[in-house]
Amino acid sequence: MDLKGSLSSLKEEGALYRDKLLDAAIAWQGKLTTHKEDLCPKNPYLQDLPRAEGVLSSDGVWRVKSIPNGKGLPPCTTATPKPLIPTEGSIRVWSDFLRVHLHPRSICMIQKYNHDGETGRLEAFGQGESVLKEPRYLEELEDRLHFYVEECDYLQGFQILCDLHDGFSGVGAKASELLQDEYSGRGIITWGLLPGPYNLGEPQKNVYRLLNTAFGLVHLAAHSSLVCPLSLGGSLGLRPEPPVTFPYLHYDATLPFHCSAILATALDTVTAPYRLRASPVPMVHLADMLGFSGKKVVAAAAAIPFPLIPGQSLPDTLAQLGGATPWTSLSACGDPSGARCFAQSVVLRGIDKARHTRERLRRKTERDGENHPEKGRRGGQQRIVPETCSTVSRVRTPGDTSASPLHACTTGEEVLAQYLQQQQPRATSSSHLLLTPCRVAPPYPHLFSNLIQQGVVLEGPPVGAAGDSVPVFGALCSSASLHRTLGGLARELTRLDLRHWASFLAAGVEQDDVEELLQELHSLARCYQDSDSLVD
Numbered sequence: 080m081d082l083k084g085s086l087s088s089l090k091e092e093g094a095l096y097r098d099k100l101l102d103a104a105i106a107w108q109g110k111l112t113t114h115k116e117d118l119c120p121k122n123p124y125l126q127d128l129p130r131a132e133g134v135l136s137s138d139g140v141w142r143v144k145s146i147p148n149g150k151g152l153p154p155c156t157t158a159t160p161k162p163l164i165p166t167e168g169s170i171r172v173w174s175d176f177l178r179v180h181l182h183p184r185s186i187c188m189i190q191k192y193n194h195d196g197e198t199g200r201l202e203a204f205g206q207g208e209s210v211l212k213e214p215r216y217l218e219e220l221e222d223r224l225h226f227y228v229e230e231c232d233y234l235q236g237f238q239i240l241c242d243l244h245d246g247f248s249g250v251g252a253k254a255s256e257l258l259q260d261e262y263s264g265r266g267i268i269t270w271g272l273l274p275g276p277y278n279l280g281e282p283q284k285n286v287y288r289l290l291n292t293a294f295g296l297v298h299l300a301a302h303s304s305l306v307c308p309l310s311l312g313g314s315l316g317l318r319p320e321p322p323v324t325f326p327y328l329h330y331d332a333t334l335p336f337h338c339s340a341i342l343a344t345a346l347d348t349v350t351a352p353y354r355l356r357a358s359p360v361p362m363v364h365l366a367d368m369l370g371f372s373g374k375k376v377v378a379a380a381a382a383i384p385f386p387l388i389p390g391q392s393l394p395d396t397l398a399q400l401g402g403a404t405p406w407t408s409l410s411a412c413g414d415p416s417g418a419r420c421f422a423q424s425v426v427l428r429g430i431d432k433a434r435h436t437r438e439r440l441r442r443k444t445e446r447d448g449e450n451h452p453e454k455g456r457r458g459g460q461q462r463i464v465p466e467t468c469s470t471v472s473r474v475r476t477p478g479d480t481s482a483s484p485l486h487a488c489t490t491g492e493e494v495l496a497q498y499l500q501q502q503q504p505r506a507t508s509s510s511h512l513l514l515t516p517c518r519v520a521p522p523y524p525h526l527f528s529n530l531i532q533q534g535v536v537l538e539g540p541p542v543g544a545a546g547d548s549v550p551v552f553g554a555l556c557s558s559a560s561l562h563r564t565l566g567g568l569a570r571e572l573t574r575l576d577l578r579h580w581a582s583f584l585a586a587g588v589e590q591d592d593v594e595e596l597l598q599e600l601h602s603l604a605r606c607y608q609d610s611d612s613l614v615d
Contacts, residue, residue, distance in 0.1 A: 085194035086123040089174035093181035176522040202296040205587020207249025219356040235362040236266025243271035244288040248295030255302035266362030269303040273310035275332035304366035310411040327528040345381040348553035373606040378410035384549035392440040394485035424508040425528035429550030430517025435491025516548035562607035569600035
């Protein structure tokens with residue numbers, strides 16, 4: 080669901096094929112008057128999309144072009160070659176870098192609110208709630224929802240992605256309530272998206288952002304199995320903090336194009352356990368493990384990319400991390416270091432099987448040495464790691480006999496489970512080690528340091544780009560740090576004088592709703608209080 084003016088050159092009905100039911104809806108047989116708007120210019124990155132992807136046949140079905148054996152696509156005939164990746168300045172909306180064709184029933188437009196401009200904006204939680212109280216939008220959502228559900232062979236549940244900082248928090252809250260009423264027993268995992276840095280000189284927008292975030296978290300938690308805020312910002316409160324940093328990523332936190340790529344990488348990783356065909360962890364079971372005792376809000380974190388050193392095994396890399404937190408928080412909950420973790424689901428993807436244990440790596444190295452024409456010339460050399468690789472303290476040499484308990488494990492799954500047990504011995508942990516890396520091919524922006532080659536930290540001078548895939552270490556955690564985050568959000572709301580923000584209440588929220596919100600926030604925060612901690 081999106082607002083009027085947000086699609087750019089993308090058609091509302093998509094381009095996958097024509098929906099005959101939508102065509103049949105035009106039943107008028109009388110005289111027609113046609114009014115045409117000027118077409119929005121297509122992003123240069125998308126100009127070759129029809130040519131590269133296929134053709135729309137006469138029967139309205141999108142078909143892949145036939146390609147002669149071994150010849151590939153015909154060469155582009157335009158004078159200037161198309162860029163491999165869209166430039167940051169050319170991206171205005173999400174459809175400017177969308178290179179997939181959508182089903183005709185994928186997009187539902189909210190015509191009463193504008194995407195751009197200073198008027199007609201979807202700014203407040205109450206406005207968003209009222210959208211799905213209107214029969215027009217509610218019936219359209221239900222109709223499309225039933226269409227997709229009937230296509231499912233096995234329905235695990237639903238994922239909701241919605242903005243938390245504006246009126247879409249209210250839209251998401253009503254959608255989750257609808258799903259809970261109609262599909263009780265199914266999983267509902269909600270991802271609340273928040274922008275990165277913001278301008279302190281915009282008091283109304285900042286207060287609205289705080290109120291929308293608080294209302295969204297509480298209402299979504301009430302109707303979802305789990306809620307996870309996702310943001311590269313430093314906090315959820317009114318006081319701005321610097322955006323998070325990654326050792327091997329160079330991104331601009333003011334560009335949604337960059338921020339969405341990083342958050343999508345983390346989302347694609349942490350949701351893998353219940354999206355795999357042979358997954359032993361259905362969505363409902365994952366939600367039950369993380370959301371026990373009322374802990375409906377979880378925090379996301381990720382190491383993008385997971386830093387591998389040539390010649391090292393997974394136990395080597397994890398052992399060198401020591402007690403340091405291996406990932407960066409992506410939920411605007413501050414630094415999770417030192418906070419107790421009650422339960423966590425961890426996914427490490429993109430590690431070659433030969434690196435899972437030291438013994439596997441040794442056997443692979445021996446095989447490679449036997450097949451190498453210059454075998455033995457460099458057998459005793461020690462690898463040197465550049466000082467810029469701050470996460471690595473030292474590199475093991477072949478003669479190094481010291482070993483951590485991780486090196487005694489016989490499989491990569493055991494290594495990861497043992498590492499999590501060392502880090503959080505009292506936490507309930509679910510771990511998954513996947514061979515498939517995360518793809519970062521275009522339209523993914525160029526964010527990776529030149530020290531990264533195919534996800535591996537280089538030992539010498541950087542050469543070329545990062546490649547089209549990287550290993551990622553991601554986690555969902557129910558942590559004591561959320562006690563501080565949710566409690567701080569409630570305290571900031573208590574200090575607000577809502578008489579100065581009557582326009583927010585006029586959008587559909589009453590004073591009693593705010594009082595109830597504060598109680599719910601305090602109750603949520605208490606669920607994460609660590610009884611062993613002396614600090615509130």
